[in-house]
Amino acid sequence: MLEKALVGSKKYYLWLGFLGVLILVGFCCYIKQFFFGLGITGMSRSVSWGFYVAQFTYLVGIAASAVMVVLPYYLHNYKEFGKMTILGEFLAIAAVTMCILFILVDLGQVHRVMNVLLHPTPHSVMFYDMIVLSGYLMINIICGWSALHAEYKGSKPPAWVKPFVYLSIPWAFSIHTVTAFLYSGMPGRDFWLTAIMAPRFLASAFCAGPSLLLLLTFILKGFTRFDPGDKAIKTLAKIITYAFLANIFFFLCEVFTALYSHIPAHRYPLEYLFVGLHGHGKLVPWIWTSWICAAVAVVLLVPPKTRNNFGTLAVACILVILSTWIDKGMGLIVGGFVPDPLDHVMEYMPTLPEIGITIGVYAIGFLILSLLYKIAITVKEQRGLI
Amino acid sequence: MVIDTRICRQHPECNKCIEACDHEHNVPHIPDKKHEIKWIWKEEFENAFPDTAQEYSIEHLKGTEFLVLCNHCENPPCVRVCPTQATFKRPDGIVMMDMHRCIGCRFCMAACPFGARNFNWINPRAYIKDPNPEYPTRMRGVVEKCIFCNERIDQGKLPVCAEACPYGAIVVGDLADPNSKINQILRENFTIRRKTHLGTGPSVFYIV
Ligand code: SF4
Numbered sequence: 001m002l003e004k005a006l007v008g009s010k011k012y013y014l015w016l017g018f019l020g021v022l023i024l025v026g027f028c029c030y031i032k033q034f035f036f037g038l039g040i041t042g043m044s045r046s047v048s049w050g051f052y053v054a055q056f057t058y059l060v061g062i063a064a065s066a067v068m069v070v071l072p073y074y075l076h077n078y079k080e081f082g083k084m085t086i087l088g089e090f091l092a093i094a095a096v097t098m099c100i101l102f103i104l105v106d107l108g109q110v111h112r113v114m115n116v117l118l119h120p121t122p123h124s125v126m127f128y129d130m131i132v133l134s135g136y137l138m139i140n141i142i143c144g145w146s147a148l149h150a151e152y153k154g155s156k157p158p159a160w161v162k163p164f165v166y167l168s169i170p171w172a173f174s175i176h177t178v179t180a181f182l183y184s185g186m187p188g189r190d191f192w193l194t195a196i197m198a199p200r201f202l203a204s205a206f207c208a209g210p211s212l213l214l215l216l217t218f219i220l221k222g223f224t225r226f227d228p229g230d231k232a233i234k235t236l237a238k239i240i241t242y243a244f245l246a247n248i249f250f251f252l253c254e255v256f257t258a259l260y261s262h263i264p265a266h267r268y269p270l271e272y273l274f275v276g277l278h279g280h281g282k283l284v285p286w287i288w289t290s291w292i293c294a295a296v297a298v299v300l301l302v303p304p305k306t307r308n309n310f311g312t313l314a315v316a317c318i319l320v321i322l323s324t325w326i327d328k329g330m331g332l333i334v335g336g337f338v339p340d341p342l343d344h345v346m347e348y349m350p351t352l353p354e355i356g357i358t359i360g361v362y363a364i365g366f367l368i369l370s371l372l373y374k375i376a377i378t379v380k381e382q383r384g385l386i
Numbered sequence: 387m388v389i390d391t392r393i394c395r396q397h398p399e400c401n402k403c404i405e406a407c408d409h410e411h412n413v414p415h416i417p418d419k420k421h422e423i424k425w426i427w428k429e430e431f432e433n434a435f436p437d438t439a440q441e442y443s444i445e446h447l448k449g450t451e452f453l454v455l456c457n458h459c460e461n462p463p464c465v466r467v468c469p470t471q472a473t474f475k476r477p478d479g480i481v482m483m484d485m486h487r488c489i490g491c492r493f494c495m496a497a498c499p500f501g502a503r504n505f506n507w508i509n510p511r512a513y514i515k516d517p518n519p520e521y522p523t524r525m526r527g528v529v530e531k532c533i534f535c536n537e538r539i540d541q542g543k544l545p546v547c548a549e550a551c552p553y554g555a556i557v558v559g560d561l562a563d564p565n566s567k568i569n570q571i572l573r574e575n576f577t578i579r580r581k582t583h584l585g586t587g588p589s590v591f592y593i594v
Contacts, residue, residue, distance in 0.1 A: 037526035038490075039507035044420035048495040048505060108490020108505065108527025115470040115489055126469035126493055187463055187584040188499025265437075341501035342429055342454075343436040346420065 001152050004378040005371040011223070012374065019367045026360010029353040030105060038108055041354040046346035047337040051354050052106040054329030055361070056099050058208070060179045061201060061328065063095035063136065065209020067172035068239050070143075074165050080232040083386070084213070087220075087228075089144035090372040091213055092172075096137040098365035105357050125181045132175045139168045144372075152379045176201045183336065191269035191336040194257075200250040201328075206243035208324040210236050211317035216373070218314055224377050225386050237313055241301040244320055248294060251327075269335040272345070280345045283334060290326035293319040387534075387548075388571050389453050390593045393555035395446065403453065404428070406550030410535070412523045414513035423504040425532040426455040426547055435580060452592065453556075455547075456481060456502040456532040457580060460587030464494035464503065473529070479561070479589060480534045488528040495529060499584050503531045561589060 033040045043050045066088035072078035073085050104110050121127050142164050150157040180198035183189070214236055220226040258266040271277050273287045300306045300316035307313055334348050350358070380386045394400070407413065407426050414423050428451035432439040435452075458481045465475050472487035473494055495503045506526045514523060521537075524530055535545035543549070548556040559568030577591040 037506070037508045039421055039526070041507075043507070045422050045495075045504060046420075046501070048492045103491075106491070108492070108529075109488065109525075110490075112470075112487070112489045115472070115487055119470045119487070121469050121471050123466050124469040124493070125467065126491065130469075182493075183496075186467070186497045186499075187586060188581065189496065337496075341499050342433040344433065 001149065001375060001379065004375045008374060012370075015370060016367065019363045019370070022363035023360050023367065026357050026363060029356035029360065032353055033105070033357060034110075038106075040351065042349045042351045044346050044348065046340035046344060047334055047348035049106070049333055049337070050348055051330070051350040051358055052102045054333040055358055056102040056106070057179060057201075057333065058325055058329050059095045059099045059102065059365075060133070060176055061205030061324075062209045062212060063092045063099065063140075064172040064176040064202070064205045065213070066092035066140065067169055068206050068210050068243075069213070069236070070165065070172075071169050072235070075169065078235070080229055080235060083226070083228045083380075084217070084232055084236070086144055086147055086376050087216065087373065088213060089140045089147070089168075090376065091209070091216070091369060092140040093137065093144060093372065094365045094369040095209075096133055096140070097368055098361055099133060100137075101361045101364060102358075105361065125178060125185060129175075129178045129182060132171065132178050136168070136171050136175050139164050139171055143168055148376055148379055151383055151385065154383060173202065176205050183332075188341055189336050190263075190265040191332075194254060196250050196253060200247065200254075203243050203247035203250055204324045204328050207240045207247055207320050208328075210240045210243070211320040214240070214317050215314060215321075216369075218310065220373065220377065225381060226377050227386065233310065233313075234308055237301070237307050240317070240320060241307060244294075244297065244301060247324070248298070268339055272338045273331055273335045277339065278345050280338075280347050282347045282349060283330060286326050287331050290323045290331060293323035294327075297323060387458075387545075387589060388557045388568055388575075388577065388591045388593060390555045390557070391450075391452055392593060393553045394453065395450055397553060398451065400552070401428075402550045402552060403547035403556060406546045407532070409516065409518055410546045411521050411533075412510075412514050412517050414510035415515070416508070416510070416513045421507040423506065423510060423530065425504075425530075426453060428452065429454050435578070437581060437583070438578060447594070454500070454502070454580075455590065456498075456534075457500055457586070457588030457590045458532075458534055460589060461585060463497040463499070463586060467493040467497040469493065476536070478539070480536050480539070482533055482536060483530055485522075485524055485528045485530060490527040490529065492529060499581055499586065500588070503529055505529050 041050060069081045069084045069088040073081040104113065107113060116127065116130055143161060146157045146161045177198045180201040183192035184194060184197035186192060214233065217228055217233065255270065258270050268277055272280065273283055275281065276284050297316045297319035300312050300319070306316070339345050404426055408415070411425060413425050416422055430449055431447045431452055434454050458479060460479065462475060462481050465473050465481060469491065470487050470489055472484045472489070473481060475481050490505065492505055495505060506524055506528055509526045511523050517523060538545060545558055548558045557568055557571060559566040561568060563569065572591060575593045577593050579588040579591055582588065
């Protein structure tokens with residue numbers, strides 16, 4: 001079956017070649033970082049996590065969101081999602097792979113990473129995060145691959161896979177909950193110290209992930225015979241809408257508590273993000289971009305007319321992705337470090353090599369995704385399933 | 387540890403403890419603020435005690451500098467989050483670092499509410515002027531901080547900062563021993579600690 005990834009049209013090869021170039025650029029930047037140290041990035045004593053950890057956090061959400069197609073299909077027997085589940089699972093595989101890579105490029109001593117296994121530490125949330133992420137990767141490889149293999153053979157997936165499919169549902173929730181716990185359990189980081197962090201993470205994941213899935217579906221629809229059916233797209237659009245509104249609602253709850261309680265430590269990070277703090281405001285344009293995108297997305301998603309129009313829906317999906325990517329990435333991670341524990345404001349911006357490495361990791365993810373989708377689509381085409 | 391800031395205030399130009407520590411532990415002096423490494427250093431009162439400082443504080447506190455360092459917390463969040471136990475608490479309460487085990491994930495830096503932790507963003511060795519051969523230098527990519535001179539404590543000596551202070555402003559002792567000198571000082575003086583409301587139990591006390 002793997003050979004299906006190797007034969008394709010000229011456009012397909014061009015795309016793979018393009019990704020290859022980006023990976024190469026990222027790799028060169030990484031070599032530089034490897035020999036110079038993380039000082040090559042914009043991170044500092046005050047803002048000790050940056051772009052990489054932001055991407056990691058965001059992509060855990062993308063990975064978890066596969067559950068939004070798997071759950072209706074398997075638990076509610078919602079047949080319309082039949083063609084989408086495999087795309088969701090493969091997206092999860094690519095996303096978790098990127099998560100792992102983003103953690104690796106963020107480590108100061110990457111070759112020591114096995115110390116996490118050699119000295120297992122049950123009181124560290126990072127330990128659990130590693131377990132749930134690698135478990136989720138395995139589960140999705142098993143489920144996605146066996147489903148595809150069954151299609152290839154023209155049979156049904158073996159019975160032993162079923163429990164894994166069901167397991168993947170709570171597991172998806174767990175990966176993003178544990179990731180939220182990385183942040184929400186630290187004393188003195190008031191922006192993160194909130195019980196609503198995990199629900200908010202899930203809400204933003206369940207709008208951003210399906211948005212990406214929908215965009216990928218539209219692309220596949222344009223280039224191949226694949227079509228999940230209008231009904232599936234419209235249902236997914238509804239899921240995106242509800243999750244996005246929940247995400248905004250949770251955020252407004254945060255804003256209320258911070259502003260109405262008037263507790264400085266809770267207010268400062270929000271002030272820093274939205275209006276700037278002590279004259280520092282590098283993130284202000286970012287966060288406003290995020291919220292303007294969010295407002296337009298809501299306007300496009302809520303009325304059925306624009307939601308069911310695939311043109312405006314695609315635009316809304318792009319806006320949702322952009323909005324949540326800024327909000328959950330730079331906004332949440334960098335915002336949590338400002339002001340620092342000594343009440344100083346040190347600003348953060350990613351540097352060029354940092355962006356290069358980030359693009360490289362994304363290119364690896366999209367390469368994996370392209371290969372997997374190529375196999376899936378070819379198998380479906382040959383079986384006459386699409 | 388008790389720091390008598392009344393004494394420090396009389397000698398604002400004195401940096402003996404900081405200099406002694408930096409030399410003893412090969413703490414690099416990196417000019418770029420983003421990459422700084424600090425084990426014990428000075429912060430203004432408002433920064434060291436952001437929740438205690440207030441607009442109406444006594445004139446002599448405004449803008450005066452306080453020594454800050456790792457508090458060797460009784461309930462250290464940095465130890466809790468470390469995924470490899472590269473930072474751990476010794477039975478005597480010192481929060482230690484194993485720089486050979488540290489993977490450089492910087493979770494501890496996010497977890498420490500006192501900004502006591504440093505990451506070697508760049509190779510620190512180029513920034514050590516007069517290296518002390520008795521103590522190892524660090525490589526880039528690991529976290530470091532004050533280790534309460536564990537190597538000296540084990541030999542029955544005082545931490546180098548306490549020894550270096552010409553005015554006896556830094557007193558170190560065993561909090562667990564009710565008869566220790568430090569407990570006597572704490573009984574007789576009003577002291578404050580940084581951010582006690584977070585429940586980490588800092589072991590550095592300040593007489594104001
Ligand atoms: S001051 Fe910070 S680094 Fe030191 S023990 Fe407490 S939490 Fe850990």
